[in-house]
Amino acid sequence: MSTVTKEQVEARVVETLASFGPDADQITRESTFQELDIDSLDLVELAQVVEDEYGVVLKGEDMKDLRTVGDAVDLIVSRAE
């Protein structure tokens, strides 16, 4: 997992979130899921993408405290290290 960079994870997270509705250029590290209209089911799907691609298992309890896109990226990167 050491080959995964923060930039790569961020790009994949943004791409995945964009597939749920919001424009990619509207998504920043500071964006909250609430303002992007990303709901709990979207986060479950994001967790599945992350698991498939980085082997990082994110459980429901991991996801529920995430507020911003940056929170999610940082969590995934820390677990992938």
Add this chain to the structure above:
Amino acid sequence: MTERAGAALVTGASRGIGAAIARALARDGWPVGVNYRSEAERAGGVVDEIERTGGQAVALAGDVADPSTPDQLFEALESRFDRPVLVLVNNAGINRDDLTPSLRDEQWDAVIDTDLTAAFRLTRRALRPMLRARSGRIVNISSVVALRANPGQANYAAAKAGLIALTKTAAVEVARRGVTVNAVAPGWIDTEMTAGVASDLLAAVPARRAGTPEEVASCVRFLASDEASYVTGAVLTVDGGLSA
């Protein structure tokens, strides 16, 4: 025949209602995974019959009560037909009947494990490709005894009623993704599973006859079709009026 973007998995499909469902979905163009636990020869017979009539199918061994089975079934089916599983029919079921005062823990556990817990695990696994595809159909084979008491089947009825609750809850969770989850509740159907079971139910069937596996399968085929895209969280009884 319509070329399908996905495949269909039917659990417990070597005989009875499951075999009829596998045949019906294959006729509708779905490549079908014919899951079985122990009857390899009969599952092979279902596959042969489907292939003879121009369909595609593969026999997939696996006891659904084993927690590792869902991943194995999905991986085998997806690699065989090179497409995601977009239809899941949770049909596998067992009964271990006895009156409640003498129903043993192992009878209770065996039925809950196979008829309810396995369906949950398969549903959870199925939702991965379905959510990603923004398309999917899950059909849980419940039973009229979930809705109307039948003495001697407390375990079976609890599992089948649990399936209805699972159906409704999962349905509302994923509805906005184009995935539907429905239940079919057969009444008295002529199968090997019901052949040795004494029941007063048949006398109470308004249609005055048992149903056929094909009559259940045609309802499942509808729920798996594009035509049923706005039907979700529903329980379709197929019981000759028994629960009406």
